Amino acid sequence: MKSFSYERASNAGQAAARAAEVPGAMFVAGGTNLLDLMKLEIETPRHLIDVNGLGLDKVEETEEGGLRLGALVSNTDLAADDRVRRDYPVLTRALVAGASGQLRNKATTAGNLLQRTRCPYFYDTAMPCNKRSPGEGCGALSEGAFSRQLGIIGTSDSCIATHPSDMAVALRVLDAVVETVTPSGATRRIPLEEFHQLPGDTPEKETALMDGELITSVVLPAPVGGKQAYYKARDRASYAFALVSVALIRQPDGSGRVALGGVAPKPWRRPEADAELPNGARAVMARLLDGARPTEENTFKITLAERTLASMLAEE
Amino acid sequence: MNLPIEFQLRRRTLLIGTAASAAALRFAQTAQAQTPVSKPAGAEKSAVTMTVNGETKTLELDHRTTLLDALREHLKLTGTKKGCDHGQCGACTVSVNGTRVNSCLSLAVMHEGDEVTTIEGLGTPDNLDPMQQAFVDHDGFQCGYCTPGQICSAKAVIDEIRAGVPSHVTSDLTSPIEMSGPEIRERMSGNICRCGAYSNIVEAITEVAGEQV
Numbered sequence: 310m311k312s313f314s315y316e317r318a319s320n321a322g323q324a325a326a327r328a329a330e331v332p333g334a335m336f337v338a339g340g341t342n343l344l345d346l347m348k349l350e351i352e353t354p355r356h357l358i359d360v361n362g363l364g365l366d367k368v369e370e371t372e373e374g375g376l377r378l379g380a381l382v383s384n385t386d387l388a389a390d391d392r393v394r395r396d397y398p399v400l401t402r403a404l405v406a407g408a409s410g411q412l413r414n415k416a417t418t419a420g421n422l423l424q425r426t427r428c429p430y431f432y433d434t435a436m437p438c439n440k441r442s443p444g445e446g447c448g449a450l451s452e453g454a455f456s457r458q459l460g461i462i463g464t465s466d467s468c469i470a471t472h473p474s475d476m477a478v479a480l481r482v483l484d485a486v487v488e489t490v491t492p493s494g495a496t497r498r499i500p501l502e503e504f505h506q507l508p509g510d511t512p513e514k515e516t517a518l519m520d521g522e523l524i525t526s527v528v529l530p531a532p533v534g535g536k537q538a539y540y541k542a543r544d545r546a547s548y549a550f551a552l553v554s555v556a557l558i559r560q561p562d563g564s565g566r567v568a569l570g571g572v573a574p575k576p577w578r579r580p581e582a583d584a585e586l587p588n589g590a591r592a593v594m595a596r597l598l599d600g601a602r603p604t605e606e607n608t609f610k611i612t613l614a615e616r617t618l619a620s621m622l623a624e625e
Numbered sequence: 626m627n628l629p630i631e632f633q634l635r636r637r638t639l640l641i642g643t644a645a646s647a648a649a650l651r652f653a654q655t656a657q658a659q660t661p662v663s664k665p666a667g668a669e670k671s672a673v674t675m676t677v678n679g680e681t682k683t684l685e686l687d688h689r690t691t692l693l694d695a696l697r698e699h700l701k702l703t704g705t706k707k708g709c710d711h712g713q714c715g716a717c718t719v720s721v722n723g724t725r726v727n728s729c730l731s732l733a734v735m736h737e738g739d740e741v742t743t744i745e746g747l748g749t750p751d752n753l754d755p756m757q758q759a760f761v762d763h764d765g766f767q768c769g770y771c772t773p774g775q776i777c778s779a780k781a782v783i784d785e786i787r788a789g790v791p792s793h794v795t796s797d798l799t800s801p802i803e804m805s806g807p808e809i810r811e812r813m814s815g816n817i818c819r820c821g822a823y824s825n826i827v828e829a830i831t832e833v834a835g836e837q838v
Contacts, residue, residue, distance in 0.1 A: 310689045312665055312669045312687065312688065312689060313665050313669065313688055313689070314665040314666045314667035314668055314669060314688070315667075315668075315671060315688045315732075315734055316667075317737075331666045332663040332666065333663050333665075333666075334666070337732070337735070340730060340731055340732060340735070341712055341727070341730045344691070344712075344729075344730045344731065344732065345711050345712060345730060348710065348711065355663055355664065355665045355666060356665060356666040356667070357688070357732075359735055361735065385724075385785075385790060388790070388791055389788075389789065389790045389791060394791065394798040394799060395798075395799060398798055401791055401798055402798075405791055405792050405793045405795070406793050408815075409712075409715065409814055409815025409816075410725065410778070410781070410782065410785065410792075410812050410813075410814075410815055411712075411715060411718055411725050411726050411727045411778065411815045412712060412727065412730075412815065414724045414725060414726055415726050415727070415730070415731065546811075546814075547793060547810075547811050547814035548814040548815055
């Protein structure tokens with residue numbers, strides 16, 4: 310690990326200003342992904358700004374009837390919140406499908422959104438990776454590469470990594486909005502749909518955040534009701550990343566919303582696919598995965614996504 | 626490697642030396658591939674004060690020191706084990722302010738004022754914690770390397786179920802959670818046992834959970 314200096318922030322705006330001003334600065338909250346990457350020297354911050362003292366660890370009701378989730382609320386506390394369990398069960402289901410009990414106790418709402426891909430070529434510093442070292446090439450797209458776990462849609466010739474979060478898939482289907490403070494002290498609201506970026510030619514640029522910008526909270530709109538579910542298909546029953554995951558909200562009239570995890574560089578949802586829900590899983594996936602570019606190793610994800618949704622729809 | 630001099634040279638220490646040599650080779654390749662980075666903006670060490678097993682400890686630490694290394698290398702509390710050092714195996718599980726965490730994925734300097742409980746703080750050979758006794762009674766280990774983490778995790782699992790924290794296998798999110806085998810298994814998935822003592826571990830936890838109901 311590269312050595313670094315360290316400070317504790319006590320004000321969100323000042324923390325953002327410091328992050329923009331100090332070369333090589335990064336925020337740290339739970340640290341469960343950042344420390345992992347620092348040990349491998351994939352991340353090499355020269356200055357860490359500890360944001361745990363900012364008091365952003367509460368879940369509060371908004372005037373619009375929704376919830377404001379503090380950036381520092383742990384995944385465990387968010388999953389266990391009575392209001393989330395009652396009104397946004399898809400979010401609790403997604404949270405408890407991810408990581409382990411120990412990790413969920415430390416991992417935060419904002420950190421979960423900002424976690425990096427688990428693509429094996431991003432993690433292996435002996436292999437080329439455009440996300441880790443722009444312009445180096447993509448190991449996952451080389452001959453005979455191990456791409457079973459990787460993306461099938463929204464990917465590019467530079468990068469086929471997936472976003473690993475379960476929580477973000479639920480937030481996407483709930484139309485969540487990310488709230489931030491910029492280094493100049495201004496606040497911004499970024500719909501989750503626009504928060505994560507597709508790789509294109511710049512896979513190193515993963516979010517809409519500007520240099521130093523700090524997430525302060527995530528806002529859920531008023532509850533939409535319906536039957537909510539999250540199903541995660543993976544190689545073992547617990548503590549594994551998704552091959553495919555499906556977040557589903559279904560209303561009594563058959564309409565609803567659907568988003569996928571494990572298939573794209575961001576939580577994957579399309580309004581035209583939502584509109585096909587009354588027509589069944591095949592119709593939904595025909596729209597949702599239109600334009601998919603799987604590798605030979607992960608083309609099974611198209612079938613798996615359709616069958617996962619079909620089994621969820623059949624459960625009612 | 627900066628081992629405290631009073632540590633005896635044991636087989637395990639030798640193995641650490643071998644692994645470090647291999648790691649150094651790999652990092653040398655990494656350094657070449659990366660562009661030079663700027664220097665740290667300030668001090669690279671800080672003092673941190675925390676309560677460990679009821680005793681107040683103040684340490685002057687390099688910021689890179691994890692909570693795990695602070696416990697093992699600086700406080701000589703070697704009960705907590707380093708397995709993968711990446712949050713995947715659970716051998717380093719300790720309790721911080723009453724919740725279980727992977728001590729390998731947490732910087733010691735971030736624990737100012739925290740209360741840490743390790744396996745050494747749970748019981749002694751003459752006065753075992755009920756969970757330690759249950760692991761002995763049910764043969765909940767073979768080599769024992771993962772056991773301190775398993776026991777710290779197991780105690781927290783019972784607390785988490787009692788507190789109503791839901792899990793992946795909780796069927797109804799709005800009812801009290803049942804203390805069941807499937808709930809215990811799912812919640813212990815962050816603790817890996819290479820010897821495969823899982824079924825005995827579940828029996829040990831189930832016994833303690835039952836006695837405490």
